[in-house]
Amino acid sequence: MTPTTTPTTTPTTTDTIDDRALKARHRAMWALGDYPRVAAELIAELGPAMFAPHHQQAVDELVRACRPGGTIALLNWTSDGFVGEMFRALGPYAAPPPTGALSPVRWGDDRYVRRLLGDRVTDVAATPGVLRVDRFPTPQTWRDHWKTVDGPTIATYRALGADPDEVAALDRDLAAVATRFDRGTSGTVLPWEYRIHTARRVG
Template sequence: MGAGRLPRSGARGHPELGRVLVDACHVEAGQDVLDVAAGSGNAAIPAALTGARVVASDLAPELLDAGRRTAEAAGVELDWRRGDAEALPFADRSFDVVMSCVGVMFAPHHEAAAAELVRVSRPGATIGLASWTPHGFIGRMFAVMKPYAAPPPPGAQPAPRWGDEGHVRDLLGGQVQSFAAEKRLLPVQFDAPEDFRDFFKRTYGPVIATYRRIADEPDEVAALDTALAGLARDAMDAQGRMDWEYLLVTARRTP
């Protein structure tokens, strides 16, 4: 899902999160791997570097194009495919590993997206997810933006629910085994609270969309500017570091 990704995330730690997910999934040479809502390949490219056969799927062509350029610079080949996380363009039981790094969480209909993760997994395949938690920094950021954002589509569920262990267990249900979940922290560095806010205004899809919606309301723009900078200020230490909480999930599809 392109709207939820950082096209220029290299400076802010997402590649590190992708590598964490690849390691947690024990991706290795010769495996067939799918990265769902892959964005520009923060997990897909590290997976391909192991020697696995990797498909990176996302709705946003501009993110896939950015990923192709990054992969080419890294000297690695993988298949970039446009696809909706709720209706993946792949056959049943196609992959040894199906993963998503803060990507599938932005699919509006969670049950549909989770069913697709399972459908394209082979029996015994690993399903791996890294998702921002509801009470972590990014979850709080969405709460701050909610009064200014467009109403969600009918039936949509909040993205940070993918960071709730119980919710993910319910989504995957009896279709998986060896379910493991762990909350972790991603250290992120910004020079100042306003640096965080302005970076996200330029690069992060949900923030861009929210500001676009209120562009003709200067008082609301100013209020959101203040709220986002305040959120970052409260979360930063004296050196400008923040710790963003995420949930790391791994499971195996039942045979």
């Protein structure tokens, strides 16, 4: 199957105050297990759940919030694509995850997601895609931008403190990942592979 190519984009952090307040409320509701039992036609999860420490609990909540016959949609980065490799590069430098936390890159595995959903859904489909990121002239300029806008990357650099050797090593490792995936000729082109899962809730 030929991956779907989406329009070129650059990751940004442009949430408004209202956006941040809404997300904070959702995080609090999630933590308390108090998501409303809405009669939702569509429950779309476009990335944040992959950072939930307990994957089964996250999927259970998505299924619970979706009414019978409704659609659940999950969009996650693949484990063997660019973003998965970037997470692996960050791993040795990052602070230890919470006890029992699972790797976010597992969400990109088709069999894993199907197992999480279980027999509570039908018509499970997985569609691959590629986000083409081509706004940066070199892998190094992508890295220098990304380390200022991506939460996990910012946290990892912050955990290194003022250790210049560790910072330089992480700089090299991130640039190396971008160089390995670079498909550009007159500028850097990074293909960020993702997978969209859709499923219909039974009942």
